[in-house]
Amino acid sequence: xxxxxxxxxxxxxxxxxxxxxxxxxxxxxxxxxxxxxxxxxxxxxxxxxxxxxxxxxxxxxxxxxxxxxxxxxxxxxxxxxxxxxxxxxxxxxxxxxxxxxxxxxxxxxxxxxxxxxxxxxxxxxxxxxxxxxxxxxxxxxxxxxxxxxxxxxxxxxxxxxxxxxxxxxxxxxxxxxxxxxxxxxxxxxxxxxxxxxxxxxxxxxxxxxxxxxxxxxxxxxxxxxxxxxxxxxxxxxxxxxxxxxxxxxxxxxxxxxxxxxxxxxxxxxxxxxxxxxxxxxxxxxxxxxxxxxxxxxxxxxxxxxxxxxxxxxxxxxxxxxxxxxxxxxxxxxxxxxxxxxxx
Amino acid sequence: xxxxxxxxxxxxxxxxxxxxxxxxxxxxxxxxxxxxxxxxxxxxxxxxxxxxxxxxxxxxxxxxxxxxxxxx
Amino acid sequence: xxxxxxxxxxxxxxxxxxxxxxxxxxxxxxxxxxxxxxxxxxxxxxxxxxxxxxxxxxxxxxxxxxxxxxxxxxxxxxxxxxxxxxxxxxxxxxxxxxxxxxxxxxxxxxxxxxxxxxxxxxxxxxxxxxxxxxxxxxxxxxxxxxxxxxxxxxxxxxxxxxxxxxxxxxxxxxxxxxxxxxxxxxxxxxxxxxxxxxxxxxxxxxxxxxxxxxxxxxxxxxxxxxxxxxxxxxxxxxxxxxxxxxxxxxxxxxxxxxxxxxxxxxxxxxxxxxxxxxxxxxxxxxxxxxxxxxxxxxxxxxxxxxxxxxxxxxxxxxxxxxxxxxxxxxxxxxxxxxxxxxxxxxxxxxxxxxxxxx
Numbered sequence: 001x002x003x004x005x006x007x008x009x010x011x012x013x014x015x016x017x018x019x020x021x022x023x024x025x026x027x028x029x030x031x032x033x034x035x036x037x038x039x040x041x042x043x044x045x046x047x048x049x050x051x052x053x054x055x056x057x058x059x060x061x062x063x064x065x066x067x068x069x070x071x072x073x074x075x076x077x078x079x080x081x082x083x084x085x086x087x088x089x090x091x092x093x094x095x096x097x098x099x100x101x102x103x104x105x106x107x108x109x110x111x112x113x114x115x116x117x118x119x120x121x122x123x124x125x126x127x128x129x130x131x132x133x134x135x136x137x138x139x140x141x142x143x144x145x146x147x148x149x150x151x152x153x154x155x156x157x158x159x160x161x162x163x164x165x166x167x168x169x170x171x172x173x174x175x176x177x178x179x180x181x182x183x184x185x186x187x188x189x190x191x192x193x194x195x196x197x198x199x200x201x202x203x204x205x206x207x208x209x210x211x212x213x214x215x216x217x218x219x220x221x222x223x224x225x226x227x228x229x230x231x232x233x234x235x236x237x238x239x240x241x242x243x244x245x246x247x248x249x250x251x252x253x254x255x256x257x258x259x260x261x262x263x264x265x266x267x268x269x270x271x272x273x274x275x276x277x278x279x280x281x282x283x284x285x286x287x288x289x290x291x292x293x294x295x296x297x298x299x300x301x302x303x304x305x306x307x308x309x310x311x312x313x314x315x316x317x318x319x320x321x322x323x324x325x326x327x328x329x330x331x332x333x334x335x336x337x338x339x340x341x342x343x
Numbered sequence: 344x345x346x347x348x349x350x351x352x353x354x355x356x357x358x359x360x361x362x363x364x365x366x367x368x369x370x371x372x373x374x375x376x377x378x379x380x381x382x383x384x385x386x387x388x389x390x391x392x393x394x395x396x397x398x399x400x401x402x403x404x405x406x407x408x409x410x411x412x413x414x415x
Numbered sequence: 416x417x418x419x420x421x422x423x424x425x426x427x428x429x430x431x432x433x434x435x436x437x438x439x440x441x442x443x444x445x446x447x448x449x450x451x452x453x454x455x456x457x458x459x460x461x462x463x464x465x466x467x468x469x470x471x472x473x474x475x476x477x478x479x480x481x482x483x484x485x486x487x488x489x490x491x492x493x494x495x496x497x498x499x500x501x502x503x504x505x506x507x508x509x510x511x512x513x514x515x516x517x518x519x520x521x522x523x524x525x526x527x528x529x530x531x532x533x534x535x536x537x538x539x540x541x542x543x544x545x546x547x548x549x550x551x552x553x554x555x556x557x558x559x560x561x562x563x564x565x566x567x568x569x570x571x572x573x574x575x576x577x578x579x580x581x582x583x584x585x586x587x588x589x590x591x592x593x594x595x596x597x598x599x600x601x602x603x604x605x606x607x608x609x610x611x612x613x614x615x616x617x618x619x620x621x622x623x624x625x626x627x628x629x630x631x632x633x634x635x636x637x638x639x640x641x642x643x644x645x646x647x648x649x650x651x652x653x654x655x656x657x658x659x660x661x662x663x664x665x666x667x668x669x670x671x672x673x674x675x676x677x678x679x680x681x682x683x684x685x686x687x688x689x690x691x692x693x694x695x696x697x698x699x700x701x702x703x704x705x706x707x708x709x710x711x712x713x714x715x716x717x718x719x720x721x722x723x724x725x726x727x728x729x730x731x732x733x734x735x736x737x738x739x740x741x742x743x744x745x746x747x748x749x750x751x752x753x754x755x756x757x758x759x760x761x762x763x764x765x766x767x768x769x770x771x772x773x
Contacts, residue, residue, distance in 0.1 A: 374529060
């Protein structure tokens with residue numbers, strides 16, 4: 001039995017032997033929802049073919065620092081991030097893998113907390129963690145914990161979303177307040193030193209994406225979750241892919257006053273900040289109000305807003321904001337993170 | 344950056360410091376070592392962690408008056 | 416109508432059609448605000464805003480960056496602290512502190528020099544150098560940090576001093592040939608020094624000046640005040656930013672500044688050349704904190720990119736679009752000249768906000 005309360009992760013717990021087996025069983029498997037698949041102790045997870053639809057597949061690695069923050073931890077991010085990458089593709093998320101690279105000396109109690117967070121997040125999202133890996137490395141190779149999750153989901157045949165389908169005239173809707181996650185992480189980093197009464201917005205969005213598709217049907221063109229790089233990154237990426245520009249109304253873009261205050265104080269733009277529970281969706285304009293109403297009924301989308309529309313590009317695909325004073329500015333795709341290890 | 348933001352002083356702290364509201368209730372600890380006679384309730388301009396000036400909204404330029412000058 | 420709309424309307428009404436108004440601001444914060452609020456979009460065609468050398472990062476010559484990079488190469492255990500914008504300024508070889516960080520140098524962005532002080536206190540076995548950049552708004556902060564370091568007896572805290580004087584740069588611009596009709600004076604510099612610092616300038620250069628705040632309303636009000644002066648032929652220093660700026664400024668900040676940096680030395684400003692006595696220098700009593708003295712830093716030689724038009728842009732004699740590198744080889748992710756690195760630099764602000772007015 002491992003001493004979860006006071007023990008630490010040791011090198012042999014990553015080497016495939018009995019110590020490794022104990023780590024997997026006592027920390028991880030005991031924290032995750034019961035694996036529903038028929039066989040669970042093999043090198044791979046095997047499940048039935050989806051012969052009436054498509055398979056969505058994605059992966060994400062998590063390196064956030066600090067590991068624990070208000071509103072979540074690296075575990076919640078690891079599960080929700082991958083669930084969301086599947087959900088915005090129109091998929092019902094089903095199964096996740098989880099791989100851990102752990103520094104020698106990492107407290108087992110923290111690892112257990114993180115595993116339990118993952119278990120809770122998986123349960124809430126209705127997904128199962130069915131395969132994984134653990135490795136332990138010396139402290140100089142890793143300063144704590146890195147997690148990779150990959151996920152598969154089922155996309156019904158009649159759901160076909162892609163940035164390539166976005167065209168001039170489409171409406172742009174965001175699901176709520178932007179920039180919250182990065183603001184919270186920033187406030188908990190040393191040297192930033194501000195106190196903000198907010199929590200990360202980390203959440204699984206699969207119920208929201210299901211509501212969007214139910215309301216908009218095949219008039220939903222594309223959804224994207226807004227993580228690193230924020231709204232600016234997602235919109236610029238989509239503009240580049242579909243070849244059209246976007247015109248947004250600054251007054252409509254939801255940003256909490258606390259997030260705005262931090263951005264103003266540091267000279268930053270909340271639209272470049274990472275989120276962990278927000279998405280943007282592009283729909284044909286005739287369903288924009290219906291989709292908005294459906295989003296607002298879901299707690300994850302209660303502050304959703306139509307923020308603009310897709311327009312023909314005059315010059316090259318770009319994202320333009322009409323600011324409060326009637327002037328225009330470009331919403332640039334930031335080259336890198338202002339703050340590293342945000343997700 | 345020449346960036347300085349107006350903040351409301353919430354508490355005076357030891358060591359020439361103060362806790363200020365940078366907006367919407369977000370608190371930050373800053374240095375008062377460059378500004379005299381600061382009291383709770385004052386508005387100060389904060390630049391890179393230091394208060395550099397008081398802000399006195401009651402003596403802000405009267406825009407209406409400015410506009411009316413042109414009309415006359 | 417909002418005040419903003421009323422001000423914009425008044426500007427339209429009062430600007431005379433046969434006059435070409437050309438106003439320069441000397442503050443990176445104003446450059447940034449003008450772009451962020453898209454003020455040029457609201458102004459009539461015959462009012463042009465130009466940007467002077469108000470961004471302290473943009474006037475740093477490549478030599479200073481090279482000197483700091485050499486410092487890092489020769490002192491592997493050093494912690495270098497900088498304000499964010501300094502990190503990506505390229506020297507004439509394209510190297511930068513950001514790239515040095517990627518290669519393993521311990522370079523840290525700090526929000527305040529207080530953070531650099533704390534690092535020094537927390538790491539007594541390592542030397543901490545703070546790269547001090549900025550004008551009179553920022554110099555008192557560095558001075559205060561040095562006084563605190565001395566009081567606390569810190570032996571491992573040093574400053575690479577590049578604090579510059581605003582009036583010297585303004586004189587350089589206004590003494591050379593220019594086609595300016597008015598100046599928007601830097602609001603935060605004068606909040607610290609008091610507007611008396613500029614009181615002789617309007618008469619000397621026959622140039623109307625208005626000290627401006629940083630919101631859209633402030634900038635439009637200041638532009639309106641300048642238009643009126645031009646129309647009336649007056650050359651006065653007016654204060655739009657009355658809620659912050661006074662005649663004599665912040666006496667304590669000035670006193671702290673003079674205590675630590677009472678002297679001035681010549682400094683080569685990118686785009687302006689060597690301006691005599693334009694940079695702050697240590698009092699003898701505080702020379703122990705001078706990184707140049709402690710680490711025996713020698714001036715680095717360099718050759719600025721000849722195609723880059725930053726030197727003209729800083730003087731307001733060229734626009735970003737006049738530079739063949741703008742938007743092509745020189746972009747925020749790959750800046751060649753310092754004006755592109757910072758959102759306060761003319762090219763950086765224009766790239767992000769100003770491209771709408773092509």
